Amino acid sequence: xxxxxxxxxxxxxxxxxxxxxxxxxxxxxxxxxxxxxxxxxxxxxxxxxxxxxxxxxxxxxxxxxxxxxxxxxxxxxxxxxxxxxxxxxxxxxxxxxxxxxxxxxxxxxxxxxxxxxxxxxxxxxxxxxxxxxxxxxxxxxxxxxxxxxxxxxxxxxxxxxxxxxxxxxx
Amino acid sequence: xxxxxxxxxxxxxxxxxxxxxxxxxxxxxxxxxxxxxxxxxxxxxxxxxxxxxxxxxxxxxxxxxxxxxxxxxxxxxxxxxxxxxxxxxxxxxxxxxxxxxxxxxxxxxxxxxxxxxxxxxxxxxxxxxxxxxxxxxxxxxxxxxxxxxxxxxxxxxxxxxxxxxxxxxxxxxxxxxxxxxxxxxxxxxxxxxxxxxxxxxxxxxxxxxxxxxxxxxxxxxxxxxxxxxxxxxxxxxxxxxxxxxxxxxxxxxxxxxxxxxxxxxxxxxxxxxxxxxxxxxxxxxxxxxxxxxxxxxxxxxxxxxxxxxxxxxxxxxxxxxxxxxxxxxxxxxxxxxxxxxxxxxxxxxxxxxxxxxxxxxxxxxxxxxxxxxxxxxxxxxxxxxxxxxxxxxxxxxxxxxxxxxxxxxxxxxxxxxxxxxxxxxxxxxxxxxxxxxxxxxxxxxxxxxxxxxxxxxxxxxxxxxxxxxxxxxxxxxxxxxxxxxxxxxxxxxxxxxxxxxxxxxxxxxxxxxxxxxxxxxxxxxxxxxxxxxxxxxxxxxxxxxxxxxxxxxxxxxxxxxxxxxxxxxxxxxxxxxxxxxxxxxxxxxxxxxxxxxxxxxxxxxxxxxxxxxxxxxxxxxxxxxxxxxxxxxxxxxxxxxxxxxxxxxxxxxxxxxxxxxxxxxxxxxxxxxxxxxxx
Ligand code: SF4
Ligand code: SF4
Ligand code: SF4
Numbered sequence: 001x002x003x004x005x006x007x008x009x010x011x012x013x014x015x016x017x018x019x020x021x022x023x024x025x026x027x028x029x030x031x032x033x034x035x036x037x038x039x040x041x042x043x044x045x046x047x048x049x050x051x052x053x054x055x056x057x058x059x060x061x062x063x064x065x066x067x068x069x070x071x072x073x074x075x076x077x078x079x080x081x082x083x084x085x086x087x088x089x090x091x092x093x094x095x096x097x098x099x100x101x102x103x104x105x106x107x108x109x110x111x112x113x114x115x116x117x118x119x120x121x122x123x124x125x126x127x128x129x130x131x132x133x134x135x136x137x138x139x140x141x142x143x144x145x146x147x148x149x150x151x152x153x154x155x156x157x158x159x160x161x162x163x164x165x166x167x168x169x170x
Numbered sequence: 171x172x173x174x175x176x177x178x179x180x181x182x183x184x185x186x187x188x189x190x191x192x193x194x195x196x197x198x199x200x201x202x203x204x205x206x207x208x209x210x211x212x213x214x215x216x217x218x219x220x221x222x223x224x225x226x227x228x229x230x231x232x233x234x235x236x237x238x239x240x241x242x243x244x245x246x247x248x249x250x251x252x253x254x255x256x257x258x259x260x261x262x263x264x265x266x267x268x269x270x271x272x273x274x275x276x277x278x279x280x281x282x283x284x285x286x287x288x289x290x291x292x293x294x295x296x297x298x299x300x301x302x303x304x305x306x307x308x309x310x311x312x313x314x315x316x317x318x319x320x321x322x323x324x325x326x327x328x329x330x331x332x333x334x335x336x337x338x339x340x341x342x343x344x345x346x347x348x349x350x351x352x353x354x355x356x357x358x359x360x361x362x363x364x365x366x367x368x369x370x371x372x373x374x375x376x377x378x379x380x381x382x383x384x385x386x387x388x389x390x391x392x393x394x395x396x397x398x399x400x401x402x403x404x405x406x407x408x409x410x411x412x413x414x415x416x417x418x419x420x421x422x423x424x425x426x427x428x429x430x431x432x433x434x435x436x437x438x439x440x441x442x443x444x445x446x447x448x449x450x451x452x453x454x455x456x457x458x459x460x461x462x463x464x465x466x467x468x469x470x471x472x473x474x475x476x477x478x479x480x481x482x483x484x485x486x487x488x489x490x491x492x493x494x495x496x497x498x499x500x501x502x503x504x505x506x507x508x509x510x511x512x513x514x515x516x517x518x519x520x521x522x523x524x525x526x527x528x529x530x531x532x533x534x535x536x537x538x539x540x541x542x543x544x545x546x547x548x549x550x551x552x553x554x555x556x557x558x559x560x561x562x563x564x565x566x567x568x569x570x571x572x573x574x575x576x577x578x579x580x581x582x583x584x585x586x587x588x589x590x591x592x593x594x595x596x597x598x599x600x601x602x603x604x605x606x607x608x609x610x611x612x613x614x615x616x617x618x619x620x621x622x623x624x625x626x627x628x629x630x631x632x633x634x635x636x637x638x639x640x641x642x643x644x645x646x647x648x649x650x651x652x653x654x655x656x657x658x659x660x661x662x663x664x665x666x667x668x669x670x671x672x673x674x675x676x677x678x679x680x681x682x683x684x685x686x687x688x689x690x691x692x693x694x695x696x697x698x699x700x701x702x703x704x705x706x707x708x709x710x711x712x713x714x715x716x717x718x719x720x721x722x723x724x725x726x727x728x729x730x731x732x733x734x735x736x737x738x739x740x741x742x743x744x745x746x747x748x749x750x751x752x753x754x755x756x757x758x759x760x761x762x763x764x765x766x767x768x769x770x771x772x773x774x775x776x777x778x779x780x781x782x783x784x785x786x787x788x789x790x791x792x793x794x795x796x797x798x799x800x801x802x803x804x805x806x807x808x809x810x811x812x813x814x815x816x817x818x819x820x821x822x823x824x825x826x827x828x829x830x831x832x833x834x835x836x837x838x839x840x841x842x843x844x845x846x847x848x849x
Contacts, residue, residue: 010355012344012345012348012351012373012374012376012377013344013373014216014217014344014345014348014351014373015217016214016215016216016217016219016220016348018217019217019220019221020220023201023220051805051806054371054375054376055376056373056376134204134206134213134214135204135214135215135220136214137211137214137215137216137348137349137351137352138348138351138352138355139352139355156359159359159360159361160359160360160361
């Protein structure tokens, strides 16, 4: 399954992903109208600034294996697809009890104040590439299978090593 | 059936020229979608780009011409508005002569609009025409103009990817031009070494391998220090210096005074780091220098730019893939407004005012009998002239000097002194409040025309929707105004204006609307129609008469103000990731405003402690010009003794000074002496 994977070392905290996510989940998919909408459209990705390390780290739903949020949800508003592992949320079933967010290890289940329902990443089902991934200027967010990302990282590391060796040979 | 049409467009905010599609449904904006094929941004947009459509539908948009009366603003028709503007400018001209008129163009407007604007000024007999580039990159024009023969970015942004060493000085690109990080990070993935020199620890510095935290205003000392190391270790490119430059001996002489220890004493950067930076830069196969307003906005702005250029030249790092000088412009059409001659000392295409040949060519194209030979007033001098009662009437195109010029209280007073001020804009800005007449203009997506990005890429923007209310495209307004003045200037559309531009500005010679409409624009110089454009400049020769670059020695000079007992701190200014310039656009975006709602000042925690200032306290900052209130933000991002404020809120430029660079006339926004107290 493809996931939104994060390469925190590439993030510079610009927050394009947050805006793109909120717009994607608005009624109108248009930023201006989105602001006027009730309930206000919300982002599902959070860029956290860590002052001690001078770093910004994007956080979003990991669609965990045996996702704890789905197991504690009393109404089955949160469900996990057995094959794709995608955790989806149904606002119709949600009673806003907030239990899911209590057990989420990453704190990425937000709350829609006006409608009193949980809000979380649904991997943008209407899109080929999730909005946040497409928006990120630095490719700090990628939409890949975990195995693929390891491959990408290996290629990069190998390239760097090779360049280092070439430097020595010269 | 849902019918959505996609219109390709260019982001109206910063100068990178990112492309995207506007989604139009039933004549209205229905959203934006990404353009993965665009060579600058490959689809992605920064927060401002993502929020750009908010401007189009904002309820604050100006919808009718407005006339100031005793009872406030009165809506009037276009006919009346244009007649009035022409009558007032005309009578001022008759009574006081052409130099009592001034025209301030806009780096937000298209090439065609700026071209027409300066043409009107010059046909009326004055060179009092300028644009806000004077406040951000005038020093790039003069500095790089002198050393390379062209004050423009040498390579495309995406070429940064091919660099082995990227030296960033005075630019917080990660926040201000986030899309650039894409290319820098790609270079890093290939193993490039990134050096960032900045007084502040910014997101751009997080991405660096070496961070040089210099004192504000000491850039020349740093650059000379690096060159000293390069020359004394023999790392310079001797062949390049010999074949393609002039003046090395004189430069070398001056460098002897900038041994790393001496440079370190001035800049505060450890000598070892200066040596390391110099070696990394000089030894790279291809090295790039990227700079922005941290370099340009000083009284030594031109010197700073020249020092950057010297460094690149002695290492032979110009004119090839991955190696070049990248001045990052601020607004979407700073480059274009300058190319079009919306500058007091340059005609379109950078012919100097006063140069007979340049004037002769224009006279022919314009069928004009006479053009003034005396350079006009720059933006700052316009204020002065208004104060002195010499400047009587000002036509302001999409500019907000009250928020964006230094020493803003003084600017306000200057505007009050004018007999007549006409402001053409999309919003009621703080400046427009001073106008006698306001003309509502169209925003970028509501009109057509070409824009030139910071990498010299000329791109066409088509009209996607109609302007709101009675607002009109700037070109149409200017044409109407010119007609009332009896200047003629009949063009069918922007394409026809561009056709004239291609004759007036040689580097636009082969650029036509039809060509720009084919994929992603053309990079100038493009001298004739078959020419493919020039992504990388100076590959064979420089733009100087003999084709050689000039190495010019520059000395470190103290900023206009230094901290002293009465004003013990050093205030520097810049941008944040979520806002833009004077804020007339970005502060109207609720998404952006929500994240950065008010004016703040960054203070080092240990300074704050001595003054008993806590996080979130309201504090008052004072300089010799004025005082302003802001929220304290305690952070190690700034060093002790240095404060930082973003300039998107009206408070900031009350504080900044109006000391000017001798050659470029750019004000020193980056260094002011200040003091602070709690409210
Ligand atoms: S994948 Fe979609 S829903 Fe999830 S964080 Fe990204 S934009 Fe938001
Ligand atoms: S868009 Fe990318 S770089 Fe910007 S904050 Fe999000 S993850 Fe970080
Ligand atoms: S980087 Fe500049 S041009 Fe690109 S989206 Fe952001 S503001 Fe617009």
